[in-house]
Amino acid sequence: MYDQTRRRKNDHLRIALEEAVAMTRSAGFERYRLPHTALPDLSLEQVETATTFLGKRLAFPFLIASMTGGSEEGGRINRRLAVAAQQFGVGMGLGSMRAAVERPELLHTFRVRRYAPDILLMANLGAVQLNRGYGVEACRRIVDAVEADALILHLNPLQEALQPEGDTDFSALLPKIERLCRALEVPVIAKEVGFGIGAEVARRLVEAGVAAIDVAGAGGTSWAAVEAFRAKDAVQREVAFAFRNWGIPTAEAVREVRAALPKVPLIASGGLRSGLDVAKALALGADAASMALPLLRAAAESEAALHHRLEAIRRELQVAMFACGAEDVAALRRLTLQEVA
Numbered sequence: 001m002y003d004q005t006r007r008r009k010n011d012h013l014r015i016a017l018e019e020a021v022a023m024t025r026s027a028g029f030e031r032y033r034l035p036h037t038a039l040p041d042l043s044l045e046q047v048e049t050a051t052t053f054l055g056k057r058l059a060f061p062f063l064i065a066s067m068t069g070g071s072e073e074g075g076r077i078n079r080r081l082a083v084a085a086q087q088f089g090v091g092m093g094l095g096s097m098r099a100a101v102e103r104p105e106l107l108h109t110f111r112v113r114r115y116a117p118d119i120l121l122m123a124n125l126g127a128v129q130l131n132r133g134y135g136v137e138a139c140r141r142i143v144d145a146v147e148a149d150a151l152i153l154h155l156n157p158l159q160e161a162l163q164p165e166g167d168t169d170f171s172a173l174l175p176k177i178e179r180l181c182r183a184l185e186v187p188v189i190a191k192e193v194g195f196g197i198g199a200e201v202a203r204r205l206v207e208a209g210v211a212a213i214d215v216a217g218a219g220g221t222s223w224a225a226v227e228a229f230r231a232k233d234a235v236q237r238e239v240a241f242a243f244r245n246w247g248i249p250t251a252e253a254v255r256e257v258r259a260a261l262p263k264v265p266l267i268a269s270g271g272l273r274s275g276l277d278v279a280k281a282l283a284l285g286a287d288a289a290s291m292a293l294p295l296l297r298a299a300a301e302s303e304a305a306l307h308h309r310l311e312a313i314r315r316e317l318q319v320a321m322f323a324c325g326a327e328d329v330a331a332l333r334r335l336t337l338q339e340v341a
C-alpha cells in the first residue's frame, strides 16, 4: 500500500513537471476586466497588499497550493517552497500526508516549520480517507507533526475514479467531516484538486463546520490529464482524457460560492497564472488566491526561478491595485469587474 502511494506521488510529480497537463479551456478570468482609473489618488508605495486569513498575516493574499511530500524529491521541493513562503510572507499547503500516516519515517519530507516559522501552514489529507479508517486521531497527529495552523481536506472524486487504484467510496462522508471539524483544534479547509467546488456543496460543507473553502476550480492543472499519462491500458487512458476539461471554471466557482455564502473565508485556485488573475479573483469575491503548477515548476528549476515567479505575482497584484485606485485589499474586493464582450 505504502509503496503504491509513494510510486503514485513520484509519478504525479514527474508528469506534472514534464507533460502537458493543463486543461485546454480557461479558468474564466479573461472574461473580466479590472476597472482602470487614470486618477488613482494614491501613490504606488501606498498600496497595502497585506491581509489576514484564518487569523494569520499574509504580506499579500496568496497561498502556495498543496502539492508534495512523501518522497525525498517532494521533501526538497517542500523545503524550497517553505523558505520562499517565509521570505514573501505568504501561506503554504503541504501535499497529501497519507503516505506519512502509513509511514511515519516520511514525516520529515513534510516538516517545514523550521524554515517557515511565521507562515500560515496547512496540512493536507484526502477527505475520502475518512471512509478508510482515518479518524480524528490520525488527522490530529499529522497536524501536530508538522505544526500546521489548519488542515486541508481535499475532495477529489473524479481523480480517484480515474486512478486504477483509486478510493471511490465517497458515500456518507459529510457526517465524518462534521465530526472531524467539531473535534479538531485547528480549522478545516475543504478543497477540490482542480474540478471545482460549487455553491451547493460549499453550503453543505460550511454547515458541517468547515471553516474555509478553496474552490480549486477548472482551467489549470487537469488531474484527468495527469492520470491519462499514468494509465497502463488504452481504455483507462481514453476514459481519463475524456474528462480532461471537466469541472466548474474557477472564476464561476468563486462567484457562485461567494453569492451563496457571503461570509465564508474563500480561496480561489485552479488555473490562476498571474497577479492579475489574483486581483480579479479577489474582486470576484475570494479572500485569498493560490497557485500550484507554476510554483512547482519554478521550484523544481531553482530557488531564483521561484523567487522570480512569486515576485512577479506580488508586483502585478500591487500594480493592478494601484491602476484600479484600490489602496488596500478591502478596496480591491469592493471593485466591480467589467465583463468583456
Ligand SMILES: Cc1cc2nc3c(=O)[nH]c(=O)nc-3n(C[C@H](O)[C@H](O)[C@H](O)COP(=O)(O)O)c2cc1C
Pocket (backbone or CB within 6 Å): 012, 013, 016, 065, 066, 067, 068, 094, 095, 096, 124, 152, 153, 154, 191, 192, 193, 194, 216, 219, 220, 221, 269, 270, 271, 272, 290, 291, 292, 293, 294, 296
Ligand atoms: C504535482 C501536484 C501535486 C498535487 N497534490 C495535491 C495534494 O496532495 N493535495 C491537494 O489538495 N491538491 C494537490 N494538488 C492540486 C493543487 O493543489 C491545485 O488544486 C491544482 O493543481 C490546481 O491549481 P493549478 O492550476 O494552479 O495547478 C496537486 C497539484 C500538483 C500540480
